[in-house]
Amino acid sequence: MAEFWNPYATPDARARRLLGVGAVVTVLVIWSLLAVSGLVSPNKLPAPWDVLLAFSYLAWHDGESMLLTATLWSIGRLAAAGVLVMAIGIPIGIAMGAAPKLNAALSPLVDPFRSAPVVALLPILVMWLGIGEEMKIAFLFLGAVVYLIPLVRDAIQAVPQSYWIGARDLGATPWECIQKSVVPMAMPRIADAVIVAFSVMWTYITVAEYVNARVGLGQLIQNARRFSAWDQVFAGIIVIIALALTTYQLMVHLKRKLYPWETQQ
């Protein structure tokens, strides 16, 4: 117990994995017991094996994979929105972080949206952009970019002033200081911001595909719900969680590869 309430006593990798797997197994066991005992109606909580069957049904039946098609469409929308989020959000965030006057002007326009109900904007987007792909991608974009911009700005402002002064003293123009000293130093935190933005987009994907989607994971869940196929709803949700988690792990891995020096400091 001496080491239990000690935030610095990290258990080794094996112990960590064991604890993590143990927790998941525990939840599965409780879930199974609830299903077997009949305490909860299968209409409210399908058994794990039913979800597994639904998963295999979605993965392959009648010579096609609904799940794969839906996943590819959702990933495609997310990737398209992600490219836009980065291409537009990162430069704006950098500009705001680097120029206090720009920050003062743009903050009131950007910051409130972090706590605004982006979902409530959906009808407006439908009105402006129709019910096609543009609307879905614009929704994902909006949902994520309002997180990304402030985080990128904060990343820039967190770079110690000494790097700016040092570059300036060596003869850098103010813009060179930003471009060649401050931004490279902020990159790990900017990468963190991008990772958050992609997580946010995964949480919004079902909402984005709520309106008039013919295909996609959100549509798949929506459709299953309409027919009260709860096992399929659960399967769809689990697939989204798995994809979000995989995206996260891949991006964290990539970030460590790109900026190994961050943890060496």
Add this chain to the structure above:
Amino acid sequence: MSGAASSTPAPAAATAKAGVTIVLKDIVQEYPAPGGGTTRVVDGVNLAFERPGINMLLGPSGCGKSTILHMLGGVRPMGAKTPTSGKILIDGAECDGAHDDSVMVFQRYANRPDLSVFDNVAFPFRLKLWRQRIAETEWRQRVADTLKAVGLADKQRLRPAQLSGGQNQRVALARALVLRPRILLMDEPFGALDAQTREEMQRLLIDLHNAQPCLVVFVTHDVTEALVLGDRVIVLSAQPARVADDFVITEPRPRSGAWQRSGEAVRMEERIFEQLHASGPGRGSVRVTV
């Protein structure tokens, strides 16, 4: 480290003969005080630096000596007007902003953790100013030579996190020297180092200065450091900084422990302390390491 600098190629002829003069005329610096009004940090400082050599700016912590140094470098971190009044003349021309006659070395080394030692020293050549002036083959050679001179030739592929504090400060010094500046401004560069490393760095600076003489203005609050390194020692009073004393040390460097304990050195030390105490007790402190 002694002897390392002797392997440095002779400095560019232009640098060696082009002596540089710095004149500070009635420098006053005020900053807005947190509670309103202004705080006077520097009060009527007049100084002239006319020949290559190591000039020590000595004063209690927070007396305004770094402010003076930043002014000489044209660096304005505070965004306030510097100086509030008075003039800084470099070779007779008024200096009112960043200029490329001087390079600074800071106490908190601003080495880039994402760049190798080589790239850290070569950093200035990523900037338009130096890229236009110096061809790539030349600057590559300069970086290699400078790394050799500071004793880091075998460390150039490493990152700053893999170096000790003293080695990091060598990188910072190399990045400044690679530009062959006429003026080297040092802001308590060895203040964060342990005593032994500090001594090593002082020896290195002496060697480098012998090989590539320039006008060094060196800020310190360490009396011993001032006596070991200085051709000239300028003692500043507690805030607001005024010139309290200004004298020359003719003893050749490196100065032995015996000299440091000699009557001459001890008298200088007493003289400095007298000035520091007279200039206003209670504010700031002076470190003595003997």
